[in-house]
Amino acid sequence: MHPDLFHLRREICRVGQSLFQRGYIHSSAGNISARVPTAAGGGLLITPSDACLGFLEPETLAWLNADGERLAGPPPSKSHLLHQRLYDLEPDAGCVLHTHSSHLVALSLLRAWNETDLLPPLTPYYVMKVGHVPCIPYLSPGDPHAAHWLADTLTRHRAKGLRLRAVMQERLGPTVWGPSPAAAMATLEELEETARLWLLTQGQPTSLIPEQIDDLRQRFGASW
Template sequence: MSDLLDELVEAAHYLASLGLSPGTTGNVSCREAGTIFLSGSGTSLDSITRDQFATIRGEELSGPKPTKELPLHSKFYDLNPDATCVIHLHSPSAAAAACLAPWTDYSTLPPLSPYLVMKVGNIPLVPYEHPGSPTQAAGLSRIAYPFDSVLLQNHGSITCGTVSQAVERAIEIENASDVYIRLAGMDPRPLTPQQCDELARKSHRPWGEQDYRSR
């Protein structure tokens, strides 16, 4: 197994140390040369080791039983061919925000600070289905906006990219969710559409209908 898996193990421990993966919640994967390494069912990200990852090559599966969220990980890789990592967390504030009505179709969270747009961009809300549902994974293809991060309704967040990008996006989603929840019942002032577009363009992020990732 590669150094990429070592990097992912270290990232999993880091996310758990921040309190973003309580108990056995959350799952992570990385992809290299057509092989996906996916955390096993029932593993804890705070103590996960290399040998607790299932190995998936096409239809072949070896090692521990993979997490039931395999369909979501596979679909994220299908939709983001350059991604080498997918991270799914039940971090507290993001899970709470996923229980609220979305701000818009393309972003569950309002842009209350520049960093949501700069680090994440679009983060649509995926309608609820039971964990592990293959139809929920298939539904990702029906999202009308460019994205590489989502919130799953009443569930949690998913991000992808390189290992470091996926980690950074997961942390920013948690931070942005926390700010949003702290402002509940108030009248917060989000960034303007023009400000968001400028930030997305400079940071090569998707926002609204615009996809600046490859520009």
């Protein structure tokens, strides 16, 4: 097995176990995928359908080619079309991660901050490490139309010069992405923690002011 493919398999399992042990995922909810380098065969690795992410084994991940055809392993997660579409749209994405994180789902059940953004710019690290998180309407798990909503959302934000790292699907949970599984996990952690703070404070805190956000843009390249 190519060493890059071997490493990716182990890293997906490591991230899944870490998220499970810390309560970011539960039961068989959620899925993780990683882009396979061309030198290692291309396509993507993704967790199997109805798998518990806390007890993954490297050899049991599904391997799909660029067209979504299974090259090896069990049937993939029912959300594999969304993952594939995201890799097509985001060339720098190396990992896509979807969970049913409790505070984020709870927030989507109550209310988003406004019509398009799940959360306000509460903390500097939320602005720097996560940025805008648009909301996508509820669709059944695995519904292929979710990929169309994702494409439209990314296109609209790019037109404004904004980079996205996550979207939130109502009643289901966040989908986040990054250059590696570790980076995607860090984005999810910051996003879930900000949702927890917002719920703990009952939506009372004021947002960072425009001058503070502009400073984060200038100094750290924040996309807000």
